[in-house]
Amino acid sequence: MTEETIFSKIINGTIPSTLIYHDDLVSAFADINPKAEHHILIVTNKPIPSVSDVTAADEPALGRLFTVAAKLARDFKVDQSGYRLIINCGPDGGQEVPHIHMHFLAGGKLGGLGFPEKH
Ligand code: 5GP
DSSP states (O other), X not given: OOOOOHHHXXXXXXXXXXXXXXXXXXXXXXXXXXXXXXXXXXXXXXXOOOGGGOOGGGHXXXXXXXXXXXXXXXXXXXXXXXXXEEXXXXXXXXXXXXXXXXXXXXXXXXXXXXXXXXX
């Protein structure tokens, strides 16, 4: 049995969030501490702890992260101008929540690699 995470509680509605997207495999909601004008977390519904834990069975959900990122890019009208996708992995990678998630960041020039400067 995989452990419930803070993101599981957001997905099942126990913790409130600005839910932007939900389907059978992934959910997307606004990051509570945005680092860009648009900072969305796209999360697998299954609480896989990290990329290091994925198996071939997870490929549909992992692929869906990108499909939803592309949809968000179109919705925010940044699909041509650009945006950034980040997946932090493990302690040294800066991962705080042990539940696979892709950061979708957009809104103007984002600068160098990593999270944009806070504004
Ligand atoms: P990580 O560092 O694991 O890649 O990113 C975790 C992200 O989750 C952070 O950007 C943080 O702001 C966000 N976060 C943590 N707790 C909550 C929460 O309760 N609600 C929402 N919406 N975002 C959260």
